[in-house]
Each structure stands twice: as structure tokens, then as C-alpha cells.
Amino acid sequence: MADETSIKMTAEEAWNILLNKYNIVQEVEQNGIFYITSSQINDYKEARLMAKWDTSESLPPSLKSNKLNILPDSRSSYVIGDFILYEEIPELTERVEQMTQVQLGEYETIDVNNITSEANAINVLVLSGILDDFLETSDTAATFNGRMGTGCFNFEVNTHRNVKRKINVNNAQCEIDGGFENSTEVVILEAKNVLHKDFHVRQLYYPYRLWRNKVSKPIRLVFSVYSNMIYRLFEYRFNKLEDYSSIELIRTKNYSLQDMHISLEDLMDIRRNTVVTKSDNISETVIPFIQADSVNRLISLLENMESNPMTAEQIIELMDFVGRQYNYYVSAGIYLGIFERELENKTTKLTEIGVSLCRMTYKERQLKLVSLMVEHRIFADFFDYVIDNNGELPSKQQVCDKMRELNVCKSESTMERRACSVLSWLKWIFNLPHLAE
Known part of the structure; x- marks a missing residue:
């Protein structure tokens, strides 16, 4: 049974030990599959925490990098292989x-x-x-x-080796x-x-x-x-x-269950009535620029955080975040003014604006989010660009040029990744009328 040290071990650390101890990668390469019991997994971390990955994003990097997946084959055992398990x-x-x-x-x-x-x-x-x-x-x-x-x-079941395995x-x-x-x-x-x-x-x-x-x-x-x-x-x-x-x-x-109609005129009213007040200049703000691509995933996190401050571990488990995704999405919420970190108890909670978003109707919520975005110069300017160019989004290069102009970040590689997030958010904004029409 796992001791106190094992309980504190991450799933990634535990899987690294198991992969090495039982030569699992080599066994799968040679035999196609590897059988492992719950008790073998429990030596390092509870099996129920080590074998239930409901999305591919949640897989520990050691499994993902070796194209390994795991399936239960009884109440006390599992089978590991290069299975293709997700839809x-x-x-x-x-x-x-x-x-x-x-x-x-x-x-x-x-x-x-x-x-x-x-x-x-x-x-x-x-x-x-x-x-x-x-x-x-x-x-x-x-x-x-x-x-x-x-x-x-x-x-x-199909595998990455294009060989069907029988379970x-x-x-x-x-x-x-x-x-x-x-x-x-x-x-x-x-x-x-x-x-x-x-x-x-x-x-x-x-x-x-x-x-x-x-x-x-x-x-x-x-x-x-x-x-x-x-x-x-x-x-x-x-x-x-x-x-x-x-x-x-x-x-x-x-x-x-609600009115979904959002018109282009609704968006333009928001732009006309929103004053640009937020600076993204790294010399003027400590809030990181966005690097989270999915507004809809950010909304999912918002919905699950109402009246429920969450630790990093709770957010990662809820959203199946991997790597730096946790910081990207929490920082994106802080950027919009809907999340804030409580350093004393190491949690993230909703601001007053975040709480109010949870209580809005669909239409009110989407338009408020647009308003929070266009308080930032980069989104205000590109909103105007899209309107002036009959719905055409800017190019990635144009976004990078604007980010340099506004001194959003120094690293060129980081700038390119963040430009992708800007484009994803702009696409989300201008998809709203299409979804409702």
C-alpha cells in the first residue's frame, strides 16, 4: 500500500517509476501489451488515480510520449498498450x-x-x-x-502500430x-x-x-x-x-434554454461603449498577456469556480490540464479581471466581475466577455480591423507586429504563441453572431 511519500507523489512521477521498474515500454514494443495489477500500481500511488484519464489531455507525459494508454480488464487489473482510445x-x-x-x-x-x-x-x-x-x-x-x-x-482495439489488439x-x-x-x-x-x-x-x-x-x-x-x-x-x-x-x-x-441571438450590431454597440483602459505593455503591467487559446474552456473553468475557490491541483484535475495549461488559463482569467489568486491559501477564486458573469444570461455573458476583451488596446484595434475588412481576421504576422508595437513581450517565440491566442479569441468574438443566426 502507498506510504505517505507515495501519496504526495504525482501520477507522472509514479508512472515513470512503474515504466522503468517493469520495462513496460519495451514489453509493449515486443509483445504488444503489458498487464499490470492494481496492487503493483498501489505501491506508488492509488490505482484509481493512476488509470482513469478521461481525455487525452490528462494523460501523464510519460504515457503520452510513449504513445501508451491503459484500460481496465478487471476490478483489480489493467492492460497497457499503444491503444487508440479517444474520440x-x-x-x-x-x-x-x-x-x-x-x-x-x-x-x-x-x-x-x-x-x-x-x-x-x-x-x-x-x-x-x-x-x-x-x-x-x-x-x-x-x-x-x-x-x-x-x-x-x-x-x-486499434493501436498506433496499426495492429488490432484483443482485450x-x-x-x-x-x-x-x-x-x-x-x-x-x-x-x-x-x-x-x-x-x-x-x-x-x-x-x-x-x-x-x-x-x-x-x-x-x-x-x-x-x-x-x-x-x-x-x-x-x-x-x-x-x-x-x-x-x-x-x-x-x-x-x-x-x-x-435561453435567447441565443447575438447580432453583429450587438458586438459593435459593445465596442462603441467600451473605453480602452488596460495596458498590455510589459513595463506598465504585471499581468501576463494571454496564452490560452480556448475562450470556451475558460468559460467552463469560470462556471465550475462559482462560490468555490480552487487550488491548482483541483483546477488541473477538473480541466485535465497538462504542463503549463493551468497557468495559461488562470492568467487569462486574471487578464480579463474575472479570476484572482489568493496567495495565503494558494487558491484561485472569482472576482466580483467573475461572479456576476456566472449569474448572467447567455447573451449578457458573451457580450460582457467581449467588453472585457476590448478594454485592451490590442483587441479594440483588431475588432475595428475586422469590422473595416468585412469580417476578415488579421494575419498572425499582423498580430505579432501589433504586439511589438504595444511592447507586449520580448521573446519572438512567445510572441508567436500568444498571437495564436489573440486570433482564437478574435475568432470566438466574431463567431458569436454566426452561432445565433
Whole structure:
């Protein structure tokens, strides 16, 4: 069992020890897979903290650099290989169909501006009729959820070596966020309230194999993301029962419980009524310039931090941040004035502006974020540039030139990375009208 020193060890440190102790990289290269028990992992850190990586971003660098992934094959053992286990989540872009707006009945215990947990998000998904609309039915009822054993089954999975590996599962554990049934089918739902770029296919495949042996009705698999007051639903299927890698996206649809309409004129009103007050000159400010590309991920972090100051470790676990991402996103929130660090207890919390954002409607929140951005000269100037050039974004070189002019940073390599963030934020701003129209 892990001692006190092991408990303080990071997952990356523990995996480095395990990889070396058991020659795992070499074993996978020679034999394709390596079996490891929970007790072997527990010698250095709890297995439950070492083997559950729900997004590829969360993988420890030692596993990622060796293209290694891990799957449970029982309640007390795992199999390691160069498996391809993750499915990318399509981006929400201006090409998305007009969102369906759904009205929720009057419930005193539900605040649509403050849905902060996956359980709450599932409740609203059902009560609002969104799930029935997506399934094109009218009688879906919640019937099961929680942790359960998978039973016994085997499957094949693709690898980075382009060789399919066979995995035998003997009553591993799986957790189901939502299980439903209607007159024609059984539905398995995996729900998230934090935005990531991909998800672990195991979260759908293991529950699917469990219930495929239990029911005679067809099974439908739904993956739901609730973030920034938008429900995004994806339906998947496995084209071959015993092929983990045969996952296929069938359809997707987006929903809102609020008015999503944001016009270009709304954005221009914000620009006209916002005074540029913030300097990004490194000789005049101690706040780092932005180096976080995804505004939507920043909003996810905001939503999960309301009335809940979080340590670095808690933020990293919630968001599956790796490397310097934690600092990038916290600093981006500080840049906008929505986060602040509490040095005494080493946490990050929302400012008054951040708290107010959490309580705004969708439209109010997006426009307030735009306002906070264009308080900075670089975003104000490039906002005007895009308007003057019929929606054309500046080039990366133009952004770098502006950053030099404003003395944003000295390092050319850092400047290029930060220019990518500026372009991502500008794209987010000018995608807002497209999403609503």
C-alpha cells in the first residue's frame, strides 16, 4: 500500500517509476501489451488515480510520449498498450445549425443560469424535453445509473502500430451517468459539464457491452456536453459489437434554454461603449498577456469556480490540464479581471466581475466577455480591423507586429504563441453572431 511519500507523489512521477521498474515500454514494443495489477500500481500511488484519464489531455507525459494508454480488464487489473482510445469532439463553429431553443417549466429548485454539476445538467436535459427531442420520442424515463460491473466480454482495439489488439474483460467496473428506457429502446448517456477536445471511448463502450447482454431492445448511445448554457448532444454507435474502434458519430444537435441571438450590431454597440483602459505593455503591467487559446474552456473553468475557490491541483484535475495549461488559463482569467489568486491559501477564486458573469444570461455573458476583451488596446484595434475588412481576421504576422508595437513581450517565440491566442479569441468574438443566426 502507498506510504505517505507515495501519496504526495504525482501520477507522472509514479508512472515513470512503474515504466522503468517493469520495462513496460519495451514489453509493449515486443509483445504488444503489458498487464499490470492494481496492487503493483498501489505501491506508488492509488490505482484509481493512476488509470482513469478521461481525455487525452490528462494523460501523464510519460504515457503520452510513449504513445501508451491503459484500460481496465478487471476490478483489480489493467492492460497497457499503444491503444487508440479517444474520440475527438467536433468543434462548435459558425457552421453549426441554428440551435433549438427549449423552454423549461417553472421549477423553484432549478436556476438555468447556474447549472453547475453533471447531475443537474442531466436533470434539466430530461425535464426540458431536450433528450426526448434529440431521440425523437416522447416517453423516455430514467431507469438506471451509477457504478456496476461490466460482466465478461472481449473486443479488439486499434493501436498506433496499426495492429488490432484483443482485450479480455472480466467484470471490470464502469460508471454510467444516465440510463434510460422508452417504448422502443434503451439509452446510455455520458454527460460532461467541462469542455474538452476529446473523450475516452471506454465511457460508452463498456456500459454498451454490459447492457447489450441484458436487454433485447436496441441501445442508443448519447454523449452530452453542457457548457456556457449550451447543450451539445452527440449520438454514437459501434458498427461492430466486438470492435472498440468502430465508433461512429451518427448525429449531433445543439440546444439552449435561453435567447441565443447575438447580432453583429450587438458586438459593435459593445465596442462603441467600451473605453480602452488596460495596458498590455510589459513595463506598465504585471499581468501576463494571454496564452490560452480556448475562450470556451475558460468559460467552463469560470462556471465550475462559482462560490468555490480552487487550488491548482483541483483546477488541473477538473480541466485535465497538462504542463503549463493551468497557468495559461488562470492568467487569462486574471487578464480579463474575472479570476484572482489568493496567495495565503494558494487558491484561485472569482472576482466580483467573475461572479456576476456566472449569474448572467447567455447573451449578457458573451457580450460582457467581449467588453472585457476590448478594454485592451490590442483587441479594440483588431475588432475595428475586422469590422473595416468585412469580417476578415488579421494575419498572425499582423498580430505579432501589433504586439511589438504595444511592447507586449520580448521573446519572438512567445510572441508567436500568444498571437495564436489573440486570433482564437478574435475568432470566438466574431463567431458569436454566426452561432445565433
